[in-house]
Amino acid sequence: MSKMRYSRRTILKGGVATAAATAFPAPMVWAQEIKDVTLRQFGTGVSNLNDVAQKVKEDLGFTLEMTALDSDSVTQRAATQPDSFDIADIEYWICKKVWPTGNLQAMDVSKIKNYDKIVGIFKSGKLTPESEIAQGTAPHTVGFIPEPGAKTFADEQTNWMTLIPTIYNADTLGIRPDLIGRPIDTWAELLNPEFKGKASILDISSIGIMDMAMVCEAMGEIQYGDKGNMTREEIDKTFAIFTEAKQNGQFRAFWKTFDESVNLMASGEVVIQSMWSPAITAVKSRGIPCVYQPLKEGYRSWGGGIGLSSSLSGIELDAAYEYINWYLSGWVGGYLMRQGYYSAVPETSKDFMSENEWGYWFEGKEATDIITSPTGDKLAEAGETRDGGSFEERMGAVACWNAVMDENQYMVRKWNEFIAA
Amino acid sequence: MTEVVREVTLPGPVDAPRRKSMGAGLIGWLQAMPLVLVLVFFLLAPIVMIVIVSFWGATEFSIYPDFQLDNYAFLFGSDVTYRVFFATFKYAAITWALTLAIGFTVAYFLAFHVRSQSMQIALFLLCTIPFWTSNIIRMISWIPFLGRNGIANSTLIEWGLIEQPLEWLLYSDFSVILAFVHLYTLFMVVPIFNTTMRIDPVLLEAARDNGASGFQSLVHVILPLTKPGIMIGTIFVVTLVMGDFITVRFMSGSQRANVGRLISNDISLLQYPSAAATAVILLITVLMVIGILLRFVNIRKEL
Numbered sequence: 001m002s003k004m005r006y007s008r009r010t011i012l013k014g015g016v017a018t019a020a021a022t023a024f025p026a027p028m029v030w031a032q033e034i035k036d037v038t039l040r041q042f043g044t045g046v047s048n049l050n051d052v053a054q055k056v057k058e059d060l061g062f063t064l065e066m067t068a069l070d071s072d073s074v075t076q077r078a079a080t081q082p083d084s085f086d087i088a089d090i091e092y093w094i095c096k097k098v099w100p101t102g103n104l105q106a107m108d109v110s111k112i113k114n115y116d117k118i119v120g121i122f123k124s125g126k127l128t129p130e131s132e133i134a135q136g137t138a139p140h141t142v143g144f145i146p147e148p149g150a151k152t153f154a155d156e157q158t159n160w161m162t163l164i165p166t167i168y169n170a171d172t173l174g175i176r177p178d179l180i181g182r183p184i185d186t187w188a189e190l191l192n193p194e195f196k197g198k199a200s201i202l203d204i205s206s207i208g209i210m211d212m213a214m215v216c217e218a219m220g221e222i223q224y225g226d227k228g229n230m231t232r233e234e235i236d237k238t239f240a241i242f243t244e245a246k247q248n249g250q251f252r253a254f255w256k257t258f259d260e261s262v263n264l265m266a267s268g269e270v271v272i273q274s275m276w277s278p279a280i281t282a283v284k285s286r287g288i289p290c291v292y293q294p295l296k297e298g299y300r301s302w303g304g305g306i307g308l309s310s311s312l313s314g315i316e317l318d319a320a321y322e323y324i325n326w327y328l329s330g331w332v333g334g335y336l337m338r339q340g341y342y343s344a345v346p347e348t349s350k351d352f353m354s355e356n357e358w359g360y361w362f363e364g365k366e367a368t369d370i371i372t373s374p375t376g377d378k379l380a381e382a383g384e385t386r387d388g389g390s391f392e393e394r395m396g397a398v399a400c401w402n403a404v405m406d407e408n409q410y411m412v413r414k415w416n417e418f419i420a421a
Numbered sequence: 422m423t424e425v426v427r428e429v430t431l432p433g434p435v436d437a438p439r440r441k442s443m444g445a446g447l448i449g450w451l452q453a454m455p456l457v458l459v460l461v462f463f464l465l466a467p468i469v470m471i472v473i474v475s476f477w478g479a480t481e482f483s484i485y486p487d488f489q490l491d492n493y494a495f496l497f498g499s500d501v502t503y504r505v506f507f508a509t510f511k512y513a514a515i516t517w518a519l520t521l522a523i524g525f526t527v528a529y530f531l532a533f534h535v536r537s538q539s540m541q542i543a544l545f546l547l548c549t550i551p552f553w554t555s556n557i558i559r560m561i562s563w564i565p566f567l568g569r570n571g572i573a574n575s576t577l578i579e580w581g582l583i584e585q586p587l588e589w590l591l592y593s594d595f596s597v598i599l600a601f602v603h604l605y606t607l608f609m610v611v612p613i614f615n616t617t618m619r620i621d622p623v624l625l626e627a628a629r630d631n632g633a634s635g636f637q638s639l640v641h642v643i644l645p646l647t648k649p650g651i652m653i654g655t656i657f658v659v660t661l662v663m664g665d666f667i668t669v670r671f672m673s674g675s676q677r678a679n680v681g682r683l684i685s686n687d688i689s690l691l692q693y694p695s696a697a698a699t700a701v702i703l704l705i706t707v708l709m710v711i712g713i714l715l716r717f718v719n720i721r722k723e724l
Contacts, residue, residue: 072689079483079691101483197588203675205690246676253592253674264674268570269591409479412690417501419686420678 035061037319042067043089044074046258046278046341047167047304051374052332060326062319070257071204078103078307087320088307092139093206093402095163095307099142100151104307106160111321114328117345122165122303123157127395136210136228136401139165139303163305164324165344167336170299170394174265174275178289187211187218187297190272191245200264200273201242203254205415207402210300211274212238214399218297228403232410239414243421254419258282265290277340280387285377292340294388298399305344337361338374342391364390468704475697484693492698502683502699506706509679512594512669513662516601520658521651523602524609528650529643532617541618548610551603560600560668567591567599592674600672605661609654616650617643652718656711663707 041048041064048068056064067085069077075094077084082103090098098104109115120126125133125140144154144161153162175184180195190199190211202208213227216238224234245251252270255261262282264270275292283290306327308320326332333343334352338361343349350358359365364386371380380386388394405411478487496502527548535541551559566572567590574586589595620643628638666681680703687696 076689076691200674251674251676253676256670256675263564267565267568269568409692412692413495416683416686416690417499419675420501420505420683 033315034319034322037062037316038065039063039086039316039319039323040065040067040084041087041089041306042069042074042077042085043304044068044071044091046276047089047332047336049335051335055331056323056326059331060319060322062323064323071207082309083311086309086312086316087323088309089166089304090163090307091302091304091402092142092163093137093302093404095305096137096142096153096404098307099145099153099162102151103310104162105310105312106145106148106150106162107164107308107321107324109159109161111325112161112164112328113325114345114348117347118165118328119344119346121168121395122305122344127392131396134298134301134398134400135224135226136301136403138401139163139168139305143305163307164328165303165305166327166332167341167343168301168303168395169277169341170301170388170398171274171276172295172299172388173272173293174261174280174283175291175293176265176268176271176289177291179268179271184272184293185296187214187295188220190215190274191219191241191250193248193250195250195272197249197252198269198271199250200253200255200261200270201251202261202274203256203419205412206404206408207300207302208274209235209238209411209415210400210402212242214297214300216241218295227400229405230407230411232407235407235411235414239418243418246418246421281340281373281379284379285373292387294394294397298397299388299394300400300402301395301398302402335374338372340386342395346391360384360386362391364388364393471697471700471704474694475701477694477697479692479694483691492695493702495695496698496702505678505680505683508677509663509681512598512601512679513659515598516605516662517655517658519598519602520606520609521655523606524613524654525647525651527606527610528613528617528647529639531614532620545614548607552607556604557667557671559604560671563596563600563603563672564591567596592672592676594673594677596672597669597677600668601662601665604668605658608657608661609651612653612657613647613650616647620646648718649720652714652720655714659710659714660707663703663710 039062043066048066050066053064053066056062071091071094074088074090075097078088078090078094078098079101082101088098088104095104120128120131122139122143125138140157142153142162143165144156144158145152146154146158146160148160150160154160173184173187173190179198189195190201201211209230210227213222213224213230216222217224217227219241221241222234222237224230230238253260253264255264255273258276258279261273261275261279264273265275265279265283266286266288277292280290280292306324308317312320328343328345328348330343330345330348330350330352333345333349337343337346337349337353338357340361342362346362350362353361356368357371360367360371360380366385367380367382369382370378371384373379474484475492476488476490477484478489478491479485531541531544535544564571568574569586569588569591571591573590574583577583578586624642624646625638628642633641663679664681666679666685669677669679669682670685680699684696684699684703687693687699
């Protein structure tokens with residue numbers, strides 16, 4: 001396989017070597033050749049959508065092969081199989097883990113057309129100049145490197161970006177309001193004995209630990225110095241609380257993939273659990289009530305971006321830049337925002353959404369008409385508002401980012417024990 | 422496996438001194454070579470690799486060559502390991518007992534109660550029909566059936582047998598073992614059926630002529646003669662259950678763990694050396710179990 005790729009690449013390079021060297025601003029020159037390019041992208045299910053690959057073929061002409069995996073597998077693949085992908089669609093905490101392997105190459109910011117319009121969270125770390133930076137692996141802390149080839153991150157914005165931010169969101173607990181029948185407003189409810197045997201948490205250690213920390217802090221059991229970088233004692237205490245809850249039968253199941261979380265919720269096996277936004281959408285589109293409950297302690301947030309494999313070069317690298325610029329130009333953003341995510345460049349996405357959709361998803365306004373998902377399922381009636389409100393309200397209330405800690409290996413072993421307990 | 426190799430290579434060393442020629446010995450070795458190579462590359466080498474890696478160290482995202490006992494120290498130092506190994510044995514033992522009971526009954530019925538051979542074959546093929554779909558599908562299809570609002574619970578409530586849905590039907594040891602039994606009973610049926618088919622009917626007639634009751638001839642004639650089949654089935658079921666991880670994960674909703682899950686968790690978190698160490702211990706454990714089983718029956722002699 002890789003041999004075939006190589007020979008094809010070599011031929012391509014030979015044919016367009018001179019053109020490719022100078023041609024980036026003039027796509028016409030190699031429009032024919034780029035049609036033969038295939039970029040292999042892999043990432044979590046959230047943004048690896050076949051619709052995107054189809055649209056790329058239509059708009060840009062080249063082929064994008066998508067592989068969707070769970071977060072752990074994504075990390076593993078990015079860290080150990082650099083030749084198996086051209087584009088890695090990963091989260092920022094994964095970037096912190098994978099960047100030092102040297103499997104990814106930094107991107108030249110000056111080639112990114114919409115760079116100036118990317119929201120502040122990914123550049124300075126602040127949504128607005130007054131915002132406070134949340135705990136955890138905030139995207140801007142691993143978003144830049146001082147110079148190409150560097151294996152450490154830069155403290156401020158530079159010309160070399162590790163990941164081009166694509167999507168992000170603020171996560172919270174999903175609930176079944178019809179089965180709970182009373183208001184829920186704190187993370188502590190996850191361990192409320194009232195929901196014994198009907199709660200769930202996700203079995204992905206680096207994300208699960210953050211949800212646990214939000215719960216323990218909300219219960220008033222633990223005061224963390226930094227939830228995104230716990231000490232061993234904090235980790236021990238957190239797991240002690242959750243192990244006890246597990247042994248008392250608090251949890252119905254743990255989930256690892258998106259589909260599992262949807263099925264647990266839709267079947268009524270679980271009424272409160274950690275959940276991702278489109279999973280709520282998926283449950284709702286089956287006609288089952290499900291709320292992405294805003295909680296007073298704030299959100300656990302995450303962000304993803306596209307990274308380039310270090311083996312990418314020549315016309316394929318140019319195609320990758322083309323793809324990134326296209327990604328930020330609005331169509332994908334609109335597509336993802338209509339699922340409940342946010343685009344890194346919201347203003348370009350606005351052109352690809354109706355006024356009603358923009359108002360509902362981004363501004364937190366009442367829907368003026370039926371809101372449908374990109375696949376056409378009805379998600380909300382006219383008059384309904386989005387759980388959690390507007391972009392600023394939601395992203396402004398982020399309590400922590402998904403993170404990898406210094407004590408990660410210790411935490412992972414503890415996590416393994418927790419699962420086996 | 423190694424037994425086979427030795428047998429094939431025998432002609433070499435034995436023949437060589439008699440004929441006083443190096444040629445025959447060489448030919449013997451050459452004849453055995455293909456099998457030796459296959460076993461070295463696909464059996465021995467991977468195991469050696471796993472053993473070596475089990476002494477390596479790991480960082481967040483990479484592994485580095487080293488000779489350290491940390492992985493084993495952590496493994497033996499954690500009480501989770503013992504609990505998980507105990508759970509693995511528990512699953513294996515219960516699944517074995519149930520598959521044996523069902524498998525023997527089915528094989529007995531097929532061999533002694535079904536008269537015509539074509540009927541026997543037809544019924545036997547019937548047993549294999551579920552195996553035309555994938556393992557995972559057969560397993561997952563239990564989930565909607567056993568769920569809180571699943572078919573089993575709603576039927577029982579409708580019949581008035583229970584008031585509240587039974588929570589333990591799904592995401593419990595019960596559902597894990599149910600899936601195991603469902604998945605692996607055929608591995609018991611096939612070898613037992615095979616051996617029962619080869620029992621000479623004359624022996625049963627002789628037993629009856631000598632006044633043995635049906636039960637007596639079952640215990641004293643049929644059972645001893647099917648022992649090799651039972652043993653082969655046992656080895657299949659025990660090794661399959663002890664090495665499994667996906668059934669436990671899905672059917673227990675990640676609430677229970679066996680050794681396979683410990684390994685798969687480690688791998689997914691890039692902790693290959695620790696996974697390798699666990700795998701080595703599991704391998705030794707399984708080999709010991711099989712060693713003990715083989716003491717009861719000499720399979721090679723019986724077959």
